[in-house]
Amino acid sequence: xSKGGAHVMSGNRxxxxxxxxxxxxxxxxxxxxxxxxxxxxxxxxxxxxxxxxFRKGFEVFWAAISDDAALSAVKLTLTVALWTVPVNALxxxxxxxxxxxxQFRGKNILLTLIDLPFAVSPVIAGLIYVLMYGTNGWLGKxxxxxxxxxxxxxxxxxxxxxxxxxxxxxRELMPLMQSQGINEEEAAVTLGASGWRVxxxxxxxxxxxxxxxxxxxxxxxxxxxxGAVSVVSGHIRGETNTLPLHIEILYNEYHFVEAFxxxxxxxxxxxxxxxxxxxxxxxxx
Amino acid sequence: MSQWHIDVQxxxxxxxxxxxxxxxSFQVEKxxxxxxLGPSGGGKTTILRMIAGLEQPxxxxxxxxxxxxxxxxxxxxxxxxxxxxxxLFKHMTVFDNIAFGLNVQKKSKSFIKERVNELxxxxxxxxxxxxxxxxxxxxxxxxxxxxRALAPEPQILLLDEPFAAIDAHVRRELRSWLREMIDxxxxxxxxxxxxxxxxxxxxxxxxxxxxGRIEQHGTPIxxxxxxxxxxxxxxxxxxxxxxxxxxxxxxxxxxxxxxVLIRPEFVEIGKPNEIALPSAASQGTVxxxxxxxxxWEVEVEVGGELLIxxxxxxxxxxxxxxxxxxxxxxxIVFENGKANIVENxxxxxxxxxxx
Numbered sequence: 001x002s003k004g005g006a007h008v009m010s011g012n013r014x015x016x017x018x019x020x021x022x023x024x025x026x027x028x029x030x031x032x033x034x035x036x037x038x039x040x041x042x043x044x045x046x047x048x049x050x051x052x053x054f055r056k057g058f059e060v061f062w063a064a065i066s067d068d069a070a071l072s073a074v075k076l077t078l079t080v081a082l083w084t085v086p087v088n089a090l091x092x093x094x095x096x097x098x099x100x101x102x103q104f105r106g107k108n109i110l111l112t113l114i115d116l117p118f119a120v121s122p123v124i125a126g127l128i129y130v131l132m133y134g135t136n137g138w139l140g141k142x143x144x145x146x147x148x149x150x151x152x153x154x155x156x157x158x159x160x161x162x163x164x165x166x167x168x169x170x171r172e173l174m175p176l177m178q179s180q181g182i183n184e185e186e187a188a189v190t191l192g193a194s195g196w197r198v199x200x201x202x203x204x205x206x207x208x209x210x211x212x213x214x215x216x217x218x219x220x221x222x223x224x225x226x227g228a229v230s231v232v233s234g235h236i237r238g239e240t241n242t243l244p245l246h247i248e249i250l251y252n253e254y255h256f257v258e259a260f261x262x263x264x265x266x267x268x269x270x271x272x273x274x275x276x277x278x279x280x281x282x283x284x285x
Numbered sequence: 286m287s288q289w290h291i292d293v294q295x296x297x298x299x300x301x302x303x304x305x306x307x308x309x310s311f312q313v314e315k316x317x318x319x320x321x322l323g324p325s326g327g328g329k330t331t332i333l334r335m336i337a338g339l340e341q342p343x344x345x346x347x348x349x350x351x352x353x354x355x356x357x358x359x360x361x362x363x364x365x366x367x368x369x370x371x372x373l374f375k376h377m378t379v380f381d382n383i384a385f386g387l388n389v390q391k392k393s394k395s396f397i398k399e400r401v402n403e404l405x406x407x408x409x410x411x412x413x414x415x416x417x418x419x420x421x422x423x424x425x426x427x428x429x430x431x432x433r434a435l436a437p438e439p440q441i442l443l444l445d446e447p448f449a450a451i452d453a454h455v456r457r458e459l460r461s462w463l464r465e466m467i468d469x470x471x472x473x474x475x476x477x478x479x480x481x482x483x484x485x486x487x488x489x490x491x492x493x494x495x496x497g498r499i500e501q502h503g504t505p506i507x508x509x510x511x512x513x514x515x516x517x518x519x520x521x522x523x524x525x526x527x528x529x530x531x532x533x534x535x536x537x538x539x540x541x542x543x544x545v546l547i548r549p550e551f552v553e554i555g556k557p558n559e560i561a562l563p564s565a566a567s568q569g570t571v572x573x574x575x576x577x578x579x580x581w582e583v584e585v586e587v588g589g590e591l592l593i594x595x596x597x598x599x600x601x602x603x604x605x606x607x608x609x610x611x612x613x614x615x616x617i618v619f620e621n622g623k624a625n626i627v628e629n630x631x632x633x634x635x636x637x638x639x640x
Contacts, residue, residue: 187433201385
């Protein structure tokens with residue numbers, strides 16, 4: 001047994017990790033279950049989306065995605081992502097920095113609050129913003145006087161999306177910054193570096209991969225967010241519909257092929273994001 | 286201008302309720318190498334970090350050349366620090382690590398190149414400039430950290446356990462290298478260590494730090510030979526401590542129920558005819574023998590106590606159970622936290638009885 005085991009260890013490392021040596025049937029069973037589930041719940045739906053999108057031929061597909069309302073939804077979705085991602089990247093770095101490098105009262109409360117967007121339903125997040133920034137909301141009056149519309153327009157959608165995607169960057173950065181400590185920063189300071197230089201030349205290079213990973217996840221979610229956005233957008237076609245909302249409208253109006261065609265677009269955006277992520281992981285290693 | 290390069294006056298530091306530095310005062314002359322020695326968690330690093338400006342004292346002052354530094358940022362103190370785990374910039378090459386402080390000073394490219402290469406030579410790292418820290422051995426990393434700290438030509442060098450993470454034999458080499466380097470550069474240096482051998486070997490002055498307090502400040506010889514406190518006597522060197530029940534010849538009436546400390550080098554063990562002053566010696570029995578390569582470590586029972594002494598391998602060998610003469614040259618008696626050194630009374634007696 002030990003001889004055979006040793007052979008497996010040196011000959012084929014993927015067969016056993018460390019000292020783990022599972023019987024063959026366990027390995028086969030686990031792999032099969034994983035593949036089956038991924039196939040059933042992830043790969044098959046993707047294929048179905050593609051198949052439905054092209055069911056009535058390429059021309060119908062093209063018409064659906066080049067429709068004015070669809071293009072406006074694409075534009076809005078990208079706009080939202082363009083605002084959300086930088087804002088959350090900055091917020092995320094700042095919050096992770098504060099939470100990992102300082103000790104202060106109320107730190108645990110802050111930690112809990114950061115996870116709140118994951119914990120509450122996005123619909124509730126949307127409702128909170130309607131209550132705050134809507135015409136009858138707390139701040140609605142003042143916003144009205146200043147002639148600023150938040151709810152049922154782009155700013156509201158951006159704010160709701162920022163809320164929902166807030167934890168992605170922070171959660172990616174925190175464990176890494178925690179384990180790195182502030183040693184290198186202190187060394188840089190004793191060498192005369194200003195806070196600004198310390199951040200750009202020492203902190204940022206050390207967290208860049210986690211940051212990019214967080215940004216990618218944040219971006220994927222920002223483009224796909226439905227619940228919170230649905231509440232604050234008002235579903236004005238050609239104006240406040242993002243891609244997910246546009247798809248829902250098409251679907252509810254029984255334009256199934258068009259709905260799947262636009263879905264295909266969203267899927268492609270998501271796949272591009274994931275491909276960029278895996279390319280970066282390749283660079284990293 | 287003050288004669289002291291570093292002058293620490295009545296500094297206290299609290300972490301919440303915990304009193305980490307208790308009324309710390311000491312002075313360092315320019316160009317000296319000073320060791321902060323003490324057990325782990327005793328507050329040595331806190332003192333070093335306050336001098337670096339990475340921690341703020343709650344009260345008291347820290348002066349460099351007579352100028353108060355308390356409100357001066359670490360960037361402006363003209364210090365170089367070598368951290369315990371070196372804290373090298375992982376994503377930068379050795380060259381860029383060493384050049385970091387020079388880039389901050391906005392030196393010209395050609396100057397930086399020249400200075401970094403000079404430091405690489407000085408630290409025996411020539412040819413490794415393009416490597417990354419994770420491609421270096423522990424000793425090499427330590428030297429990069431040292432070169433990086435020296436590059437901006439600091440007035441004061443602070444080292445936190447500089448050799449803690451290095452193999453024993455490389456450590457010895459690095460120690461003498463460090464001593465040589467500091468002598469050559471004439472830079473005032475403070476280093477933290479829990480290793481007394483290290484402190485005694487390379488420091489000009491030692492500060493023994495325990496429980497946030499400075500127990501004793503002196504040269505290695507003073508610290509070793511005349512410990513002033515209970516703690517210093519116990520912490521430095523090897524020793525046996527006990528309250529004598531029987532009589533140790535030469536110390537009649539000295540201990541009287543108080544605790545005494547005897548170091549192996551205070552104890553001479555020999556066959557009855559080997560000891561020059563038989564009147565000053567006690568009788569004992571050999572209980573254990575340990576071969577230490579350069580000498581024998583002999584555990585001998587005298588008056589019901591086990592004493593440890595060394596015996597040259599050149600002398601005739603002893604066996605367990607042998608009756609031997611034991612001459613205790615001196616011992617340290619503790620009284621209210623103070624350590625008093627007492628010499629053997631009979632040793633310097635002219636022994637008039639025999640004349």
